[in-house]
Amino acid sequence: MNAYIFGIVVPLLVILFRSRSSTKRRGLPADVSGERGLALRNHRFTSPLSSAWEGVTTLAELFERACREHHDRVLLGTRVEIAREVDYSYGRRLEKLHLGDYHWLTYGRVFESVTSFASGLALLGHRKEERVAIFAETRDRWFIALQGCFRRNVTVVTIYSSLGEEALCHSLNETDVTTVICGRKELTSLVHISGQLDSVKRVICIDDDKISSDLFAQTGWKITSFADVESLGRDNPVEADLPLSADVAVIMYTSGSTGLPKGVMMTHGNVLATVSSIMIIVPNLGPKDVYLAYLPMAHILELVAENLIAAVGGSIGYGTPLTLTDTSNKIMKGKRGDATALMPTVMAAVPAILDRVREGVLNKVNAKGGLSKKLFYLAFARRLLALNGSWFGAWGWEKALWNLLVFKKVQAILGGRIRFILCGGAPLSGDTQRFINICLGAPIGQGYGLTETCAGGTFSDFDDTSVGRVGPPIPCSYIKLIDWPEGGYSTNDSPMPRGEIVIGGPNVSLGYFKNEEKTIESYKVDERGVRWFYTGDIGRFHKDGCIEIIDRKKDIVKLQHGEYVSLGKVEAALSTSPYVDNIMLHADPFHSYCVALVVVSHPALEQWASQQGIAYSNNFSELFRKEETVKEVHASLLKEAKKGRLEKFEIPAKITCLSDPWTPETGLVTAALKLKREIIRKAFQEELSKLYASV
Known part of the structure; x- marks a missing residue:
């Protein structure tokens, strides 16, 4: 009984302490004026960090x-x-x-x-x-x-x-x-x-x-x-x-989600500033860490990430997305994937990878059924209560018991030793973040940055268990918001200031190679010499200095009746459906509704077809054409839309199910797995036209 009380009371005291000290620990107003108010900086540094190593400038x-x-x-x-x-x-x-x-x-x-x-x-x-x-x-x-x-x-x-x-x-x-x-x-x-x-x-x-x-x-x-x-x-x-620090180290070509790629000029000092900041944020990063590079x-x-791991004396083991786990597409049955062979302690990931890990685990659990399935969902519910701060969740010895009985098998998928995951590149859904937190027993450091800011901007604290936020400014960055009247966002909004995110500091790159016009448009240097990059992303500040990404200028589409739809926001909400391997929402000003192209997960659809007793051929083409398949996938999207509190006009009225995955090799997504909207639109123009005609 004493052990049970200890398992509840101690974590509760930790939660209370965190909630009282959160404002003190995160971003605070800085003395750098924004266009409509103050910028924020990391509270631990009076000025932006350039290098964490004395005498090191490149x-x-x-x-x-x-x-x-x-x-x-x-x-x-x-x-x-x-x-x-x-x-x-x-x-x-x-x-x-x-x-x-x-x-x-x-x-x-x-x-x-x-x-x-x-x-x-x-x-x-x-x-x-x-x-x-x-x-x-x-x-x-x-x-x-x-x-x-x-x-x-x-x-x-x-x-x-x-x-x-x-x-x-x-x-x-x-x-x-x-x-x-x-x-x-x-x-x-x-x-x-x-x-x-x-x-x-x-x-x-x-x-x-x-x-x-x-x-x-x-x-x-x-x-x-x-x-x-x-x-x-x-x-x-x-x-x-x-x-020297000011010399250009890299001209990094963006993956070109719209049009031809742009070359971003990064100095040694720019990249070093981000490397230094992440080293300080991730606790106890050092020679014992093993990083899986894929x-x-x-x-x-x-x-x-690789320059950071090398800097602290860690080890880097190379793999690929198609050989990552024992069940990856290119691994022979019964043979070990990269994660199992390497047993990494640290990984970097984009949300699409973590979504697939979640989907793979849930498909396996649901397919097994019976007592194993009930035990998994019971353990998950108990741990979720604890993560949400409930007295009645699984703390202490009960947490250890569930890890031993249930989650140890899930953790083995990525080698069993993961202690920290760095996530960036796109918004991570709250469901996936909680799933990884619980099943892998490891925190996710969710960051926000761009190629133009050398991946630097914000990064969540190690002990921050909230979802949907990307943390406070990292030690090398200032963050400020500016009004975007066309989108209805203002720094005077209540209860939180909202606006376009602007990032300043030594990590902000020089600009675009041989593209002065675009550089002048996106970069500004203020009277104090601070270089700023205008991101085009819309965010809002929480009271503790953490930022939440809520919109994207380029992803906003105005429908026929004047409603605004944020494509990325809706896609993030719908992608949590077990049937979704990838999804692109399409909207235009000539219609009052949206439609969607859905790349359906083969394992999830296979399992559903088996449960329903639906016969299909091995190439899946027959199954994807069936009316009941489309109805099932659409119903799942409606369910996720309700959970995500989407408006009626944001929910796709019609969908088309696609069987072939979108990979960088197909040219439909970038190497970071972001959608190439215009290319996808052209490739599936006929399917989109049929969808609009059928509504």
């Missing part, structure tokens, strides 16, 4: 410092492919892999590779005023190449490996890239467009496969393997030419 210095301090610790890990087979289930060709254990390189060995590559790059004839593009999937040599370029003060142009030909040509030509570092697959894409590339002289292939001599003749480029560049530099070392490193969230 990413090159930060990495060299880490390699000195952690010389014999392991840094980069990669899995070796053991076997490969082809699966033709569901009418599609899909490769399945059997991957072995992680093979590791120490900090000392990685630093040798970095210095050798830097020397080899110079000996190939690449001058520091020329730019290098890295056009490859995330892997150890991506990181080594990046650090090697930094040691020569060479600006790196980052390009998503899934980028289409038009955007790829635009990115390479606009930046006058002379050297491209790529994988074997990406080399094929480059050769295909070689006649359209103006400045490329040499290509370094990350893979060690033998390169066909035909490619040399076809392109006129000097094509060298990564290993040969390292070998050249090892035998003929060249002295480093280290950058997001594109051409995405600022991943680039910041």
Whole structure:
């Protein structure tokens, strides 16, 4: 009985203490004037943080410092492919892999590779005023190449490996890239467009496969393997030419959700400010941490995360989204996914990944049924009560019991050791956040930032259990709101000020490469020298200094009768349906209602069809065309809309169910899994027209 009382009273006292001290712990008014009031800064710092390491002003210095301090610790890990087979289930060709254990390189060995590559790059004839593009999937040599370029003060142009030909040509030509570092697959894409590339002289292939001599003749480029560049530099070392804080480290091309991508110019000081801030926010981050790297490193969230883990002496194990778990699409049945093999302690994720984890667990639980299903939902309900602050939730020994009986199996999906998840890139639904908090037993640090602010902006405190918010300003940032009268948002709104979010501080990038007009439109420098970026996102300040994202200027559509619909907000609410793998809401000023394209989850639909006794063929096309399928999915969306308190005009009147997933390879979503609305609209114009005609 005493243990039970202890399990309730102690957590309750903790909750009471948190609620009383929350305003003290988070953002507070700063002395930087906003356009209509004060900006907020992190309460722990009187001025924005530039570097958390004394004497370190660049990413090159930060990495060299880490390699000195952690010389014999392991840094980069990669899995070796053991076997490969082809699966033709569901009418599609899909490769399945059997991957072995992680093979590791120490900090000392990685630093040798970095210095050798830097020397080899110079000996190939690449001058520091020329730019290098890295056009490859995330892997150890991506990181080594990046650090090697930094040691020569060479600006790196980052390009998503899934980028289409038009955007790829635009990115390479606009930046006058002379050297491209790529994988074997990406080399094929480059050769295909070689006649359209103006400045490329040499290509370094990350893979060690033998390169066909035909490619040399076809392109006129000097094509060298990564290993040969390292070998050249090892035998003929060249002295480093280290950058300054104000030098441009990266020109990062956005993933292009609208039109051609824009190149964001980031200095070493810009990126270092965000890395420093996150290091301070995440508690006890250090040499014992193991990070699973699977997001594109051409995405600022991943680039910041990997530089951060290396800075604190942690280990980085590489994986892919398609080999992440034991049940991932490219993992052979019965073989281990990346998370199981690595057992990471820290992960970065975009909401779409966490939504899929939640969906996968729920599908498995529901399919199993019986006592296991009842036990899971009972445990979940008890823990949810506790997270919401109830006396009657599962605290203390009861929490430990549920973890042992139920949630330990869920935690094993991601290796069983996750202690913290960094989430960014898009709004995370409250349902998914609570699900991950409970089932993985780990807090989610939900952040808000943009490529233009080097991923920096706000980040939730480690012990903040609230949902729907993205925390207070990080130590390097100021945040202010400005009125947006057209959308009806004002900093004088009650009970919370609302408006467009503007971010200032040392993490705000220089602007868009060769795009002065857009730079002038989006960036401003005030009379105190603080650089500000106008995000286009709409937020509101809570009393404790935390911010909540509530809208997006570009996502607002005015319907025929004058109602405004926020597409992103509605999609976030509806995506919690178990049937939704992806969804795009469509609205226009010529109609008084919305429609939606829904990419339906195969496992969830399979389970429903089995329960209903509905026969279907393996390619699913028959099942997706059935009227009862559309009715079932639409009913599920209506249920989620009610839970999300959506207005009637925000709920799609009609939907179309689609079977093929939207991936970066299809060109319908970005590498960060954001919708490419205009491309999707054009691709499914016929389906959308039929939907409007049928209402």
